Amino acid sequence: MLHTRKRGTTSPHFGGWGDRVAARTALSVSTVCILIMGFILYFLVKESLPVLKATTLSELLFGMDWYPQETPPALGMFPLIMSSLAVTFLSSAIGLPVSLAIAVFTAEIAPRRLRNLVKPLLELLGFIPSIVFGFLGMVVVAPWLQDRFSLLTGLNMANASALLGMMMVPIVGSLADEALCAVPRELRDASYALGATRWETIRRVVLPSALPGILSASLLGVMRATGETMVMLMAAGGAAVIPRSLFDPVRPLTSTIAAEMGETPVGSEHYHALFFAGLILLLITLAINLLSAKIEAKGFKLKGGNL
Amino acid sequence: MLNKWKVFVATLIRGLGVAGAAYASEIVVNGSTTVLPFAQIAVERFAPAHPEVKISISGGGTGNGIKGLIDKTTHIANASREIKSSEIEQAKANGVTPFETAVALDCIVPVVHPSNPVKNLTFAQLKKIYTGEITNWKDVGGENAAIAVVGRDSSSGTYGTWQELVVEKGDKDQKSRVTPKAQVTASSGAMLTTVAKNKLAIGYEGIGYVDKTVKAVSVEGVEASLATAKNNTYPLSRKLYMYTDGAPAGDVKAFIDYVLSPDGQKIVTDTGFINIH
Structure with missing residues (x-):
């Protein structure tokens, strides 16, 4: 798009040999990406649809019993779907505000030297493999939670969500920080010149201008939470029931796939059901994506009204 | 081309x-x-x-x-x-x-936290604990505290054996199910850690994995050991x-x-x- 809009208005070398190589490279790389995505989707749909021969769609989506190894298998995924949604929501509620606060701090408030210290540390946190978080949840957080609140088990939704929230912070925090830093200095200066305080400037000028960047950063974090498997497998407890309290063990779609795919006979109903679980996950992330696109569009309108 | x-x-x-x-x-x-x-x-x-x-x-x-x-x-x-x-x-x-x-x-051994006073469980008790009928330790001779049931993922061989030897024992047409509230662990090691870290937990494990971090419970009065599994007196072996x-x-x-x-x-x-x- 950028390419066609600017044609003719740039240097006479535009569209020359170098440009063509770059354009073709970009085109082929993105084509490959789209093709791969298409294949994944095709494969997922192809492998998941046969499950509908064994059970109905409403039984799959709203059934309460997940006993896939029985004959005939009980393939109700409602508790699993609810677990996935609940964990995603809770971990976002924990992780996103913290990330945003850290981003505002590093981008707007912290002095340069402190920022240079905090930012790399934050990014370092992002390198910790998820299995380490899972292990932490299992041997440190779980016993502490259980003793502190005298629970049935420390491996539960709160535990897994807190860990996921922590895992979100490095990604979302550092991307949001970059979004905030990208806001032109002139905007801040203009705001200060009009007599706005620092807080007013952050809230009314910088945050709205950086909103699209912050939103896509948050989106990445939320998707990570939805798709995270290892932490769920290790720290979420794995009971296939709809969580009724923060401290109930849960069993999201991801850990179900991970735990059961290894020993499922290829082509069995259980096998196809697990692919269907993958398809549901994909649809959930797609829905989150669309939702955020909508919010973003609304945000632009709002910003247009304000500025 | x-x-x-x-x-x-x-x-x-x-x-x-x-x-x-x-x-x-x-x-x-x-x-x-x-x-x-x-x-x-x-x-x-x-x-x-x-x-x-x-x-x-x-x-x-x-x-x-x-x-x-x-x-x-x-x-x-x-x-x-x-x-x-x-x-x-x-x-x-x-x-x-x-x-x-x-x-x-191999023999499968029910395991509990070392601080748990329960020493022996019958097949019927194990079955009721895993199907969710018994939810308090006091019903099987322990303290007045809830039972945290821990199982393996349904594709593990240990799960299959436990299901067959304990949960479905005595079933005729309607097969019993493990309560959906049971926690699921994805490996023998995870099972051990989960039980070792939870005072209310009960789990099961192949005898080769059982160590001092958990307490083995005898079944029907028979302790799991090399001798009892070999002479077929220990009922949970495979x-x-x-x-x-x-x-x-x-x-x-x-x-x-x-x-x-x-x-x-x-x-x-x-x-x-x-x-x-």
Whole structure:
């Protein structure tokens, strides 16, 4: 798009040999990406649809019993779907505000030297493999939670969500920080010149201008939470029931796939059901994506009204 | 252009075929993670005496091992359960005849937190705990506290054996289910950690994995041990198998014979299982 809009208005070398190589490279790389995505989707749909021969769609989506190894298998995924949604929501509620606060701090408030210290540390946190978080949840957080609140088990939704929230912070925090830093200095200066305080400037000028960047950063974090498997497998407890309290063990779609795919006979109903679980996950992330696109569009309108 | 590609791909595939043929004496062992601990040591001790044989061993789970045997990517499938009739059918359709060799005895032990005063549980009590009928330790002679039921993922061999020997025991038409509130752990190690870290927990584990971090509970008054499993008084024991395509022959036979030999069976006992003889 950028390419066609600017044609003719740039240097006479535009569209020359170098440009063509770059354009073709970009085109082929993105084509490959789209093709791969298409294949994944095709494969997922192809492998998941046969499950509908064994059970109905409403039984799959709203059934309460997940006993896939029985004959005939009980393939109700409602508790699993609810677990996935609940964990995603809770971990976002924990992780996103913290990330945003850290981003505002590093981008707007912290002095340069402190920022240079905090930012790399934050990014370092992002390198910790998820299995380490899972292990932490299992041997440190779980016993502490259980003793502190005298629970049935420390491996539960709160535990897994807190860990996921922590895992979100490095990604979302550092991307949001970059979004905030990208806001032109002139905007801040203009705001200060009009007599706005620092807080007013952050809230009314910088945050709205950086909103699209912050939103896509948050989106990445939320998707990570939805798709995270290892932490769920290790720290979420794995009971296939709809969580009724923060401290109930849960069993999201991801850990179900991970735990059961290894020993499922290829082509069995259980096998196809697990692919269907993958398809549901994909649809959930797609829905989150669309939702955020909508919010973003609304945000632009709002910003247009304000500025 | 397309033709060139075809030739290229064909050459590549032929090349792979030749490379495969060069390792004619390669044995691929896959299957149950329960069998893995002693099978791995057996491989390590077997290898120096047989430098011409290349053995690769992994533990993808009983189902995966048998899957490998059926599609001929695995020569020896370790199993913590007997092969299912559906798997035999699939194998036959693929021209594979599964041959069973029992190599060790395993017994599954109910485990609780070391601080738990409960020492013995009956089959009926275990069944009721796992189906969610009994939810308090005081109903089975313990303290007044809720029971945190911990199970394995449904594709684990240990789960299958537990389901069959405990949960479905005495069932006729309607098979009992493990309560959906039961926590699920994805490996023997995770089960051990979960129970060791939770005072209210009950779990189950192959005797080879049980260590001092948890307390073993006796079943029907019989303590799980080498002796009781061997003389069949301990009610929760099972055989561990190695499956091959047809009766073992050549290098595969040499390896399985080694596992069954006194040296091999010593490894079995050393890793906490019970020898088959």
